Structure formats: structure tokens, C-alpha cells
Amino acid sequence: MRIDISDDRQTRTAETNHLPIETVDVADIPGGGQLHLLKCGKEFSIQFGRDELMGSQDHVSEMALATLTGERLGRKDGHVLIGGLGMGFTLDAVLTSWAAEAVVTVAELVPQIVVWAKGPLAHLFKGNLADPRVSLRLLDVHDVIAETPDRFDAILLDVDNGPDGFITPLNDRLYSHDGLLAAYTALKPGGLLSVWSSYADDCFAGRLEASGFEVDEIILPAYIGSTERWHNIWFAAKPAQSTPLLDVE
Secondary structure, three states: OOOOOOOOOOOEEOOOOOOEEEEEEEEEOOOOOEEEEEEEOOEEEEEEOOEEEEEOOOOHHHHHHHHHHHHHHOOOOOEEEEEOOOOOHHHHHHHHHOOOOOEEEEEOOOHHHHHHHHOOOHHHHOOHHHOOOEEEEOOOHHHHHOOOOOOEEEEEEOOOOOOOOOOOHHHHHHHOHHHHHHHHHHEEEEEEEEEEEOOOOHHHHHHHHHOOOEEEEEEEEOOOOOOOOEEEEEEEEOOOOOOOOOOOO
């Protein structure tokens, strides 16, 4: 679902179903900017300006980010880092498809997203934030990645609409060569960095390979039945027998 909102952020009528669009809440992004939580009928949308970051109706690829990562790892009892809480679909897919022994860390930059998860979006989160496997950290995911080497079996990134600093310019460092080296270092040998995107980016795939990853890219329909809109996921594997990489320009 995409809900268009006007510059004055007032309630509008959706052309598609003639239901009113309600601004449920506004969240300040650390460093500048705002996110808007909108509601149209029973559906919700999180938007940045006029761009939708997440909708409650279309989340096939966001869940695939988690399930396909687990399948590729061949084990589902490791330590997973999720960058970006969103509407909880990736988290739900991890908790549903991974083992009871798994450890799940969620890094969320915007505190109000957590308030939404426990309030107007609680029905989407299904109590998953209370799962004993889950640790929620109100930090930039980049800072969590940089904390400890050889820590994670998987890092799942869905914090922008693609491998660019869309929400905050600081996110550019996640997708830069240095940021990818940090993710490589944070992963255990054989671990996976999985990155969701609403568009293709050959340059990003090249940076992943230059950072030492073995890269596979897939495309998935943006929603069930879509034949025109596609989303991309990069699966970047740290070799099982890996050696430290030099930080080169």
C-alpha cells in the first residue's frame, strides 16, 4: 500500500479506496527529519516525505530477507542482527523460522518506532519484542556492527529503501567500503550480510565483492502477484575460511 500525503500533513482521502488517510503519529529522526505513521482503513504506512518505507499490506520481500538468510546459512540457531525494526515483519520471520536457541539483536535508531510497535502497530508485532530471544537496542546499527568482531552469524539490513543513506546521510557509511569491511569483521566465518532494497544497484554489488564477500543477488515481487514492481536482496557471504582484509581505498 502506498499512501500519498500532502505537504501540510493533514488527513486526505485515498483515491484507491475512498477511505480517509489519518496521520497517527510523527517521529523525529535523530540527526534531522521525520517519519509519519499513516493509517488508511485497517492498513498502516510509515513514510519519509512522500516515500513509503514500509506498508502493512506488502511485506513479502521483507520476510524473505529473514527466511532465505536462514536457509542459506543451513543453521538457524545462531546470533542474528536486524538493522531496522520497521513494522516487525523481518523480526517475525526470524522468530518463526529460526530455532529456539537463536539470539536476535534488533538495532533501531528512532525511539518512537518502538512506541508504535507497542501501541498502534502492536497487532503486527504479536508480542515479538517480549520474546526471550530478542534484545532491542536503541542505537545506530552501524555502531552495533562495529562493537565486536566475529559476533554475528547473520546481519539483516533494511534501514533504507536501498544501499544509500536515504533516511539519514550517516547511513551512507553502512554501504561504503569501510562500512562493508566493518560488517565483514563483525560476521563469524561463513556468516551472511543480507541487504534489502527496493531497486537494483550494480555498484553496490561490486563494493560487496571488493570487500571480500561472495555475493548472490535475487529479485522478488514487491507484493504477491506483482509483475511490475520488484525488490532486491543481496546475500553477501563471508567465506568460511576467511583472512583479515586490508582497509584499502
